[in-house]
Every structure is written in C-alpha cells, then in structure tokens.
Amino acid sequence: MPASPTLVDFSVALPVVLLLSYLIARGIRLLFGRRIALSTPTLTITAVLGMSVGLLVAGLFLVGQRLWMTTTVLIVFGCSVGLSFIVAAVAALVRGARGDIDVAALLRAGESDRVEFKETARWNVREDKKDARMEAVVAKTVAAFLNSDGGTLVIGVDDAGHAIGLDRDYATLRTPDADRFELWLRDMLSTSLGKNAAALPTIRFAEVDGRSVCAVRCPRAGEPVFVAQGGSTDLWVRVGNSTRSFGVDEAVRYVAQHWRPSLRSFVESPH
Numbered sequence: 001m002p003a004s005p006t007l008v009d010f011s012v013a014l015p016v017v018l019l020l021s022y023l024i025a026r027g028i029r030l031l032f033g034r035r036i037a038l039s040t041p042t043l044t045i046t047a048v049l050g051m052s053v054g055l056l057v058a059g060l061f062l063v064g065q066r067l068w069m070t071t072t073v074l075i076v077f078g079c080s081v082g083l084s085f086i087v088a089a090v091a092a093l094v095r096g097a098r099g100d101i102d103v104a105a106l107l108r109a110g111e112s113d114r115v116e117f118k119e120t121a122r123w124n125v126r127e128d129k130k131d132a133r134m135e136a137v138v139a140k141t142v143a144a145f146l147n148s149d150g151g152t153l154v155i156g157v158d159d160a161g162h163a164i165g166l167d168r169d170y171a172t173l174r175t176p177d178a179d180r181f182e183l184w185l186r187d188m189l190s191t192s193l194g195k196n197a198a199a200l201p202t203i204r205f206a207e208v209d210g211r212s213v214c215a216v217r218c219p220r221a222g223e224p225v226f227v228a229q230g231g232s233t234d235l236w237v238r239v240g241n242s243t244r245s246f247g248v249d250e251a252v253r254y255v256a257q258h259w260r261p262s263l264r265s266f267v268e269s270p271h
Helices: 005-035 040-061 070-098 103-109 132-147 178-193 248-258 263-268
Strands: 115-118 151-155 202-208 211-218 226-229 232-239 242-246
Touching: 005 040, 005 070, 040 070, 103 115, 103 151, 103 202, 103 211, 115 132, 132 151, 132 178, 132 211, 132 226, 132 232, 132 242, 178 202, 178 211, 178 226, 232 248, 242 248
Parallel strands: 115 151
Antiparallel strands: 151 211, 202 211, 226 232, 232 242
C-alpha cells in the first residue's frame, strides 16, 4: 500500500490525461477537417480543461467519488469531448462567417498589396493554349500572400477588374465545372507548396456580370511557405503590388523577422 495513494493516483493520471486529450484533439481535427484553424496543441489544452471540468462536476455533485471510479472516468471523458466539440464548432462557425468573399467589392477596389487579378490559371492567353507557366504564377502568388500579411487572388478577371470568366480554364478539365477546378487548384497547390500550405486558402466562386470567377483568400501563414518548381525551392513574398522571389540572404532575414514566435502563431498553426 503506497504511503500517499493520492499522489500515486495523480502521477498515473497526468500522462493518461495528456494522452487522452491528444487523442481527442486529433479526433476533433479529423472530424472538422479544414473547417477549423485551431491547432492540435490548442485542442489538446481544451481537452485537458474539459477533463478538469469533469473532475469538478464529479466532485461537486456525486458523493464518495474517487479518481478511477467508472462514473468519474465517464464524466471526465464526456466533459472533455463535449467542451472540445463546442470550441471546434464555434471556431468552424466563425471561420465560415469570415469565409464569405465580396468579389464584386474586390473588383471595384482594384489590385493592391492584398489583391491580385489573373485572367486564367492554366490557359496562356497570348499563345492560346494550356501552359504550365500559368499554374506556376498562381502558385507563386498564393505563396506570396501566405508569406506576407495575407490577401486574395481572383482568377478570371483582367488587370482592369473586368470579369472574363473561367471558361478557358474549365475547358482544360475533364469535367468543366467549379468543383473540378477547385480540386485541380488544391492538388496543384499541394504539389507546389505542400499539403499544409495548400489547405490554408479559402476558395470561393462567384458570378460577376454573368461570368464565373474564382477568389482564393489567403491568410497569413504560421510558417514560411516555399514554392517547389523546376527543381528549385524559392520563397515568394508580396512587396507592394508585386510578387517577388527572395534570395537566400533576403529570405533568411525575412523569415527571422516575419515569423517571430507569438501566441497567435501558436494558436493558428495547423501542426
């Protein structure tokens, strides 16, 4: 018999709580997917707080409960899952509300350090053919927004803000519609930027003057996003109204200054 059973119970409970909280956090992330921007560490902490609430409830309202009793364990687990689900659901609702993009307002305002227009994502207008170089431009622009303070890329719009439509890009797809275009765009970004970075942008479609356009809203990334194309890996950054590639020295300085550790980066990181 241990001299201090309570201390022994807590020494065993702590790693169990952390493990279960991590598993709950991973399960919540799988359930909600890209609908939430909360990181696994944030959800793990939420699950731990839920277990604390469960212990408090069991201690306040049930007589004679001990740590490893079945009733206590079920209450603790239920409170942890419940709180984690509520927090994730609220985060998903908030992100969904923020996901709406007023494309017409963007076109009226014109291009800026936060807004870029592209006529096509796959079709070379000058040469009148499908061209992988157009895809590279889109990937670099998205990466630049992610590496800066965020922004929105609108595809299917000329430099003057006139809606041209996505018909030429749609024609390059097996199924010429918005769903297939978004699938292609996500896959292309995954190949060029990596899966984590490709999951960050919000993609929306809108009808402007009877033409379909695609808006890609990019948040500020929690870590550097590099573009891997043609055997090279480059850091692209938004500088004013242009997209620039930084050399090694510039990239090192920029990363050190732009991604200083902060509470915001911890909370929003998807890792």
